[in-house]
Amino acid sequence: MAPCILPARGWRRQNTSDTFVSVRTMQTSKIVEVDGIFIGAAILLPEAQGWRFVAADHRADEADGQTAPTLHAAQQMAKRAFFSRKAQPSLAPENPQITLVSAAGFRARA
Numbered sequence: 001m002a003p004c005i006l007p008a009r010g011w012r013r014q015n016t017s018d019t020f021v022s023v024r025t026m027q028t029s030k031i032v033e034v035d036g037i038f039i040g041a042a043i044l045l046p047e048a049q050g051w052r053f054v055a056a057d058h059r060a061d062e063a064d065g066q067t068a069p070t071l072h073a074a075q076q077m078a079k080r081a082f083f084s085r086k087a088q089p090s091l092a093p094e095n096p097q098i099t100l101v102s103a104a105g106f107r108a109r110a
Contacts, residue, residue: 030071032060032078039082040064042074053078059085 028044032053039057045067051074055064063081068074 030075032075034079034082040078042068042071042078044071050074055081057082061085 027046029041031038032040032042037057039060040053040055040063042051042053045052050067050069051071052065052067053060053063053074055061055078060078060082062085063078066074066077068077
């Protein structure tokens with residue numbers, strides 16, 4: 001049986017001597033991070049169409065799926081989306097009432 005490389009996009013057949021091998025190419029991608037936080041990846045689109053950002057952090061969802069002409073532009077777009085979402089106020093209450101329960105079952109207010 002001929003070896004097969006797992007696909008990423010588009011099949012092509014390659015003739016190696018008298019056997020055929022199925023080959024698929026992987027897309028080039030770069031990690032996008034802000035202050036050490038992984039927020040997503042920029043994927044090079046085929047035929048020099050630019051870079052598409054795929055968000056991994058909910059704070060960068062605004063830029064998810066958008067394209068940019070260069071890697072740098074895609075990274076900047078993702079960072080702007082991340083910081084615009086990060087600056088929004090939290091929906092968590094300011095003084096949550098937390099009850100701590102010990103192993104013995106005693107309750108204490110935090």
